Amino acid sequence: MDARILEAPDIVLVGSGIMSATLAVMLKRLNPRLRIQLVEITSELAQEASNGWNNAGTGHAGICELSYTPARDQSGGVPITRALHIFEQFEHSKQFWGSATAEGMVGAAADFIHAVPHVCFVKGRGDVDFLRARHTAMAEHHFFRSMTFTTDSSMIQQWAPLVMEGRDACSVAATSGDGTEVDYGLLARRLCSWLVEQENCGIAAGWKVTKLQRGAGEWHLDLRCMASGEERKQRAKFVFVGAGGGSLPLLQSTGLAEVAGLGGFPIGGQWLVCDEPSICARHEAKVYGATPPSSPSLGAGHLDVRRLNGQRQLLFGPFASWTTRFLKHGHWSDLPLSIRANNLGALLQAGLRNLSLVKYLVTQGLQSMESRMEAVREYYPNARSEHWRL
Numbered sequence: 001m002d003a004r005i006l007e008a009p010d011i012v013l014v015g016s017g018i019m020s021a022t023l024a025v026m027l028k029r030l031n032p033r034l035r036i037q038l039v040e041i042t043s044e045l046a047q048e049a050s051n052g053w054n055n056a057g058t059g060h061a062g063i064c065e066l067s068y069t070p071a072r073d074q075s076g077g078v079p080i081t082r083a084l085h086i087f088e089q090f091e092h093s094k095q096f097w098g099s100a101t102a103e104g105m106v107g108a109a110a111d112f113i114h115a116v117p118h119v120c121f122v123k124g125r126g127d128v129d130f131l132r133a134r135h136t137a138m139a140e141h142h143f144f145r146s147m148t149f150t151t152d153s154s155m156i157q158q159w160a161p162l163v164m165e166g167r168d169a170c171s172v173a174a175t176s177g178d179g180t181e182v183d184y185g186l187l188a189r190r191l192c193s194w195l196v197e198q199e200n201c202g203i204a205a206g207w208k209v210t211k212l213q214r215g216a217g218e219w220h221l222d223l224r225c226m227a228s229g230e231e232r233k234q235r236a237k238f239v240f241v242g243a244g245g246g247s248l249p250l251l252q253s254t255g256l257a258e259v260a261g262l263g264g265f266p267i268g269g270q271w272l273v274c275d276e277p278s279i280c281a282r283h284e285a286k287v288y289g290a291t292p293p294s295s296p297s298l299g300a301g302h303l304d305v306r307r308l309n310g311q312r313q314l315l316f317g318p319f320a321s322w323t324t325r326f327l328k329h330g331h332w333s334d335l336p337l338s339i340r341a342n343n344l345g346a347l348l349q350a351g352l353r354n355l356s357l358v359k360y361l362v363t364q365g366l367q368s369m370e371s372r373m374e375a376v377r378e379y380y381p382n383a384r385s386e387h388w389r390l
């Protein structure tokens with residue numbers, strides 16, 4: 001894509017991931033006169049967190065993710081406020097994508113979103129009781145009325161055969177509801193393609209915003225071309241920092257008082273992937289489980305059918321990985337360079353207050369392939385190592 005740098009745009013959006021791409025398109029639709037600049041470090045768009053391989057593609061709507069419904073309250077019921085909220089938000093996303101599709105802005109919806117059952121699977125008396133109570137609370141609301149609960153192994157076998165085959169007899173339960181899988185990377189690129197065709201809009205791919213400073217009623221940005229090293233300056237009324245992992249250094253470059261004390265620990269996610277067609281053909285669901293004791297909510301594994309680049313795969317994960325880079329295309333010095341006198345205390349406190357998370361990250365990062373396969377077998381007992389790669 002040819003880089004286009006506008007003279008004094010109304011707004012600069014940093015990054016081409018799903019956040020900047022969505023906001024840029026919404027703004028342009030709301031006010032077609034806006035002059036909009038999007039700047040992206042990489043020459044290809046949406047290659048970081050939004051890239052289909054770097055996230056699970058779950059259309060998070062609270063159906064299968066137990067992390068949206070905390071433990072039971074004193075009355076024994078399961079609070080579902082957060083699940084209702086995320087469901088409603090995701091409905092808004094679908095409406096936006098529906099209207100963008102209808103107006104020919106993003107191509108065929110089937111390219112980037114698929115209906116897929118969202119299954120929550122648990123075992124053991126305590127988790128089975130919890131899932132039943134969760135279902136009772138959720139099914140009362142019309143958002144989740146069609147969600148089904150069962151403790152019948154043969155029913156779960158129909159929903160997710162791989163999950164039940166070879167499983168020792170034990171108390172199990174599952175819910176299944178109508179969910180989605182989304183390729184956020186492709187969607188972001190389609191939104192950007194629409195944007196770049198609009199009048200007074202430009203995308204500078206392969207350019208990095210290196211500095212942000214507030215001037216009199218406007219922002220001053222320093223830009224650098226990653227290929228040639230050429231430096232440019234830009235002014236804009238508004239800036240949206242949709243830079244994902246690259247946000248912290250940019251915010252720090254502003255020198256704003258609000259940024260003092262902000263810090264970040266980069267945490268990556270890894271997946272085990274199975275491409276074996278005979279196995280992939282037998283799993284048509286996203287199966288989320290309960291979070292293992294002593295791990296954070298991101299520790300809940302899931303066995304997902306994925307469709308990326310027109311191919312069907314099975315993914316299991318995520319396994320957390322520890323890195324010092326804030327972006328996949330970043331540098332090992334990202335974390336050390338982000339440490340300031342004003343955020344060191346906050347970083348240390350965050351680490352000390354979340355020792356279980358620190359321990360979890362270290363152990364996850366040191367896992368062997370065989371111990372990762374043990375995690376897969378919690379969901380797919382007959383899984384064989386030779387069918388999976390990290």
Ligand SMILES: Cc1cc2nc3c(=O)[nH]c(=O)nc-3n(C[C@H](O)[C@H](O)[C@H](O)COP(=O)(O)OP(=O)(O)OC[C@H]3O[C@@H](n4cnc5c(N)ncnc54)[C@H](O)[C@@H]3O)c2cc1C
Binds near residue numbers: 019042318
């Ligand atoms: C393991 C894992 C699993 C996940 N699973 C899901 C899921 O199932 N469902 C879901 O909804 N979400 C999921 N997420 C979260 C989701 O991926 C992110 O919330 C989302 O992609 C963030 O989008 P973004 O646009 O903010 O950031 P990104 O997609 O990271 O985009 C930021 C962009 O900014 C660019 N950039 C950075 N710094 C600069 C700079 N200085 N100048 C120019 N450009 C810059 C980067 O190159 C990048 O392209 C998951 C995340 C992880 C890590």
